[in-house]
Amino acid sequence: MTTQPEKTNPSSMDKLGVSIRPPGTCIPWEEKRRELGEIKGDEELVKRIWENIDALGYTYIWQVLLSF
């Protein structure tokens, strides 16, 4: 049912406000990783779960701003 849309060119809009905490992020993995020291198991698993949980913190504040 969807008409195929054209791709939009990137613009300057995706440069400001994203360097410290990109969209979807509160505490970036790189920052969290430094706290953890040696990871004896699967680092990708730790990273993925951290990013999923961290995204909830992002959702919280932006949803308070937008929806409440």
Add this chain to the structure above:
Amino acid sequence: MVDAVEQRYQERLKRYVTAMRKGKPDRIPIRPFAAEFTAVYAGYTIQEVTHDYQKAFDAVIRCATDFDWDAVVPNMVYVWTGLVQAINLRYYAVPGTDLPPDVCFQYLEPPEENAWMRPDEYDALIEDPTGFLYNVWLPRVSRDVVPPGQPNTFRNNMSFVLGGMAMMDYFMALGRQIERLRRETGTVSAISGILKAPFDILADKLRGYKGLCMDLYRQPDKVLKACEALAPHLLHVAKSGADPAKNVPIGLWMHRGCIPFLSPQQFERFYWPTLKWIIESLWADGHQVLFYAEGEWNPNLKYIAQLPDLSIIYHVDRGDIFEVHRTVGHKFCISGGIPNDLLAFGTPQDVKEYCKKVIDGVARDGGYIMDASAIMQNDTKPENVKAMTEFTREYGVY
């Protein structure tokens, strides 16, 4: 085997989506943005539907069942005030607590000197919007949240636990409500996800309208950069709540971009570039936006016409719907345009005549969705909603 309710759901979804893609369905879809009207109809107080979301959901189900609408918003009473009190937010007056139980919730804008964001804080917002919201904005808008560096409190800790748990509770319940609408009444959930214009976020939740107006003259470049800094985040939030099937649109609720809040020149410079970028980015991913043009937006139609064909559903509030149709009707589906004052103070016959005028004027070739101009609150008469619904069902057959 598909049961009768599911079959009805599929028919309605097809009707609704076809119209939104500017096609001609079997008949005009009916998708009222029924807010506190649902309380009036279902016999609840405004306090009940604002504060007890289960009653709000029940009221929507009751309306969807009785009126047999094609699509509804699962809960159009915009704010669940249970969460407002969990976080102890300052910017709402809550029915039954701050207001009489039959008055709709109110948004409170602080005096300019106590704006949630001060005029010299643009750089902090631009550098790190999410950090600014947590560290500066939230401690100001919540009575309980303590800013970094201040002694911690029990209420501070509880605010995050209660707020987080309450939000999770509400969003999970909303998911169940969408499923319930489909299963019990065969009604489509009209929108999915939320979007606001960067400028509206600055005006509504950060600087306040008056403060922002001063900034447009005193520090216009900071306003522009703040809009640019907010835009990728608002795009991300919109995408994360969007319909994965890309059938129903993302709701965009606009406030301060129209006459008389901004001139068309200010709109072009401050409001439009970042919002246009977000909408184009969403459409590039196949997501339509329900462009809820609250107020009088016709002076800005030439800008809105720049958007890609089909990228929005243009919802008409106070603008001349016939001019909207002449100007952008070849590009976008149109919805709304039945005046709320008519639904509140007119007669069923008045409503039917107005619906006929709108259908004859803008809906002959498809690409139209029947609805009131603005959300229907507690002044809307049930008999007029019935007239709008029944007339459209009879006269709006293609």
